[in-house]
Amino acid sequence: MIEATRTMPPEGGEALPMPRRRAAWFSLVESPWFFMAPWLVGILAFMALPIVWSFVISFTNYSFSPNTQFVGLSNYQTMLFNDPRFIQALRVTGIYIFFGVPLQVAFSLLVAIALNKRFAGADFYRAALFVPSLLGASVAVAVLWSQVFGNPGIVNSALAVFGIKGANWLNDPRYAIYTLIALRVWEFGSSMVIFLAALRQIPKELLEAAAIDGATSWVRFRFVVLPLLAPVVVFNLIMQMISASQTFTQAYVISGGTGAPANSLLFYTLYLYQKGFSNFQMGYASAMAWFLLVVIGCATFLILKSGRRWVNND
């Protein structure tokens, strides 16, 4: 297009300089690379460079001091074999994901099915039940949660009505993690919305045909709805798993940044934060970050792989 304007025979003498001068900056400003430039700079400066850098310093003992040394695999070695707090962080995050994510996805599916039919007020319930997930990751809700499970707290007051003396949930290392799992389940709104959208896609004829054939509602759910929803279930599991593995705010706020009681809230990201920004062991923290990256990558791959097996037989 630009070449064409340039080689076009000039029609009038005075008009000649204008298009030519225009063509010079025009071809620069109009080139795809000009449009791509901000993103390219951003991805290089804020992603590629940091990623490579963090990989490099994960093999050093970098901690803002001038005498940084290359330490080989020692960060990774310490992490995996000699750091009980690291293992604890893995355990806490593992328990949280293992219970929190499937429970949350199952619960959101249940609620989505309950709210799927059109009826007066359905929109109200959907909107109201979505609110917790809108605010779930905020400091405010973390603050609130320590009042919900505090002693005295909302849960214990409710239990007291039935004459049960509640535990000191947040100060007891046996229970603390489960209060955060409860918080994760409470934020079921965004999975619910995705399920609702998927449920709307299911052709009514299929369900009607099944009903005519005498299928009970459970059979219809199990053999018609669930297979069709399988990809969405997998999707929600992956998204929730990734976001759960990065849980930070709640653990930080509720435990005051320490992971207390007895490291029972020492989430992986919280430990990474402590190592990097409290102890300034940047090398070690970078090794942890890379470990997390590899684990998330592998887990996503595995779920997709295993998901495909049972997603395909619909």
Add this chain to the structure above:
Amino acid sequence: MTDRAMTGSGSMMRLLLKHAVLLGCTYVMLYPLIWMISRSFMPEGQIFASPSLIPAEPTLENFVLGWRSTQGQSFSVFFLNSFIIAGLAVVGNLVACTITAYAFARMEFRGMTLMFAVLIVSLILPLQVLILPQYLVFNQIGWVDTFLPLTVPKFFAVDGFFVYLMTIFIRGLPKELDQAAIVDGCGRWQVLWYVIVPLCKPALATVAIFTFIWTWGDFFGQLVYLNSAEKLTVAVGLNRFLDTTGSSFYGQLLAMSTLSVVPVLIIFMLFQRLIVEGLATTGMKL
């Protein structure tokens, strides 16, 4: 459907029962939030003593005292900072993501497929992996304890998710419109400004709303980059308030917590449909 097929009092009873169950469940789910709001208006002594949600003697004391905070800065400063950061992030994302998405959606150039693959990979990179080395870079150039690390990257379209979302949206627009404009003598920038942007309003609104909500709620980044009291945002300010006074003044803490979520709740009420549709169609996570 079955509800409608049924007749008489049976269906009426069923409907009532259904609403009773749903209302009960919704009430239980929202109870903590309702409790938080109700306690914000109660004097300190009644917070755990009062069984009722309606304050017997409602007071604004918690808001007045809490707002002053105890860190030398009041919540006015925190709110202002949060609005500045969120506002800049929204502008940055709108401008940068639209330009990038336009190139991805409408231009052909060498390496385009590769770049799109890079974009997809950037979507799943966890912030925690990036934040350490990013911090080192920003520390090196003296940006720590300023708003710059939280805002400048947005002007370089680092939120790959929004680039992706906009790309998909622009690809869905009819190409004939651009071509007509080009035939009329428009350059690419003019096409972008006069043809694409006006058609992208719903997508742009989604980007703006989610950027605001995410930036407002972000804690990790703000905790890492902001230190001095006069630079704190609502999230970090609230956390510091908790550390310093919160455990002795629950009322003030709950009042400030309540206020901290008000902007997000207002946005949700105003743009509920856009937010829910945005989540449902793109599958993004809040």
